[in-house]
Amino acid sequence: MIRVAVGIEAIGVYAGRASVGVREIFDRRSLDPSRFDNLMMERKSVGLPCEDAVTNAVNAAKPLVDALTEAERGAVEAVIVGTESGLDFGKPISTYVQEYLGLPRTCRSFEVKHACYGGTAALQTAVALIAATPVDGVKALVIAADAASATDRDSYWEPSQGAGAVAMLVGKDPHILELDPGASGLYSHEVMDTLRPRADLEAGDSDLSLLSYLHCLEQAYRMYERRVDGCDLRSTFAHLVFHTPFAGMVKGAHRTLMRKVTGASPADIEADFTHRLAPSLRYGRQVGNVYSASLYLALCSLIDNGALAPPQRAGLFSYGSGCASEFFSGVLPPGARARLAAQRLPEAIAARHSLDWDDYEQVSDLAVHRMAGVRDHVFDPEPYDALYRKCLDGRGLLVLDRIKDFHRAYRWS
Template identity: 45%
Template sequence: MTATGAGQAYGIEALNVWCGLARLTAADLFAGRGLDPERLDNLMMSERSIGLPIEDPVTNAVNAARPLIEALPPEERARIELVVTSTESGVDYSKSLTSYVHKYLGLNRHCRLIEVKQACFGATAAVQTAVGYLASGISPGAKALVIATDVAVVDEKAEYSEPAAGHGAAAMLLSDRPRVLAMDLGAFGNYSYETLDSARPSPRFDIADVDRSLFAYLDCLKNAYADYAARVTDVDFTRDFDHLVMHTPFAGLVKAGHRKMMREQGVTGPRIDEDFARRVAPSLIYPGAVGNLCSGSVYLALASLLDSGVVTAPSRVGLFSYGSGCSSEFFSGIVDEQSAATVAEQGIGKRLEARARITFDEYLAVLEHNLECLVPVENRTVDPAEWEPLLDRVGDRPEILTFTGVKDYHRQYAWR
């Protein structure tokens, strides 16, 4: 295959994921809600991350990005010129949560700060825009920071979507030193149109049409790849991508998407399952333990692939990003053993294992508060001491930013 881009490489220099402090098994959530256990296997999930009331979209973003920023020497930190947050969990109609993130990361004041929204596609739109800025050459050596951050606001009314909901953030540092993912410049395909497959019409709840969402995801996967194939010479879905990484609302949907694409390439029978196990399954380990990370989902899956141990040589990855509403993109890049080593430095798997295990009853107590997380109020107090019994069960807890409340509509935070 041949893409149009050539020359200097650009892409993801560093990647980290923060997936909160607590977790609940999918089986316990199914049992607690009285959901049909026979449908649990369709999700292909073992557990999901649960946010505590001291966590919100700002703390998730900061806690994901902080290790990346602290690893930079001062002169490189000063080259961050663009900071973007992508979220479905905005905290204000005007003020971006990027402004809070910028403050608590201690970044220089010579930055563009913006917040973007397009459901689960927003982060990829920001990544591609940032790469285009860097590759333009108008500011040689510049870096950009893109953070996908969200919280779950679903309860029993969401039915089978509740066990799949995730919590956390994925942070990507972009530059001309793409140690994690070197983008295939010019190799991309888009497909977008208006539909109401899922949405968040209120800060307290989401809505979803499951069948329409399934159709839109599969439709966009097919047509975004077709647009990619129209731009890239002699590309073959079955041959030219060593690994596939896709937006993962739940792993079962990714499996359905892969099966559809393989069948359309003329592949049938056991060969589809063998290909799934080889090219796709390594990317689903982390999503199966976290849930849908919204626009960070595809980057959580990328981290999963790189931490799985299967990337030991230069390999091309095909990535698919989808956001309800809807907009999508199929793009690609190169990873290698340095990519795996760079992501391994973050200890993502270790932190996932360190999350506190909570019961269904404890989840209900947390959920009552979490549903108020994004509701605008003039004043509010969040007392961390109330959640200390759960915090004490978090293994090897690092210093993190915590949400402590609202004062005169201004959100308050503290390191803990």
């Protein structure tokens, strides 16, 4: 069998248009300030009431789709959305995404779910579809897209609930990341650590989730090490990129993995963290946890901010509560940074509108109308008109227009 390179050809991020400071959340909610440093977060993106997982997905993917030629667009034979923010038990949000992106009807369309692992499940599915086809030029569009459910006020979840999505075009010209075929370590089992049992509820046991993440990281890495000859945690990967619920958790997980696998000293581990992992956390510290997209936002952060001398191998760890995990790897080709730089992500993140507290509370209250299960609603931005005008109006972004008999209709802002 001839080995064909498959991976991410292009990547796009929607990081929201509004944000709030994490320090302010701690102050306003009287959260224990000693836990602030532990999060290693500065801001988080906030979705406006007319933004849901569909608009986040489309707004992340539209620049990628717009850049395709007509022939290339016609070659997109799969649109796969990884999400834990589905809107219907039967109808996947990929149907809306396909429609509003103008993708061809000659296309597979489906949604996959496994909490924050959903984006990786979608990516690996797409990579397998592309690797398996003998047809030249076929592409798949993978989007990891979520929207927070009701703001979990007065809890330590609230500071990290972010907003956004990452879209990835998968094909045989992997300009962003070429995945190492078969190089995956897997570890999954049943555990009830974090959950979204209702459209308006995110809940969980943070200690249990953290322990589960640590355990899965070690076990998935151990399987990767058994599978890939000559693998060495310190030398095989020039960079590491982990699913990032909050940056402090990734730092703790790296420390535990390095201690267990390499026995390195605390000083060595700290230096290794700064060199190999910290560049992947810069965007997450500003945007918050974007659920299934979080690992891929971290990948963008690495490509924009890491000391890249490509081609270099990156080790990636994906974790989804419940739980499923995968440690896998890929090579960053020369040119990856230049291609991502065209997206001007640092500028987009910096350009988000900084919400004052009353606005944050208002948009949090109004978010209930965009949740799964809403039968009828008209999304009139009038109650937050000034915010709508600053953040969305005239920007050509997709927003919710109305829901009628559960059917969502969207429009361009």
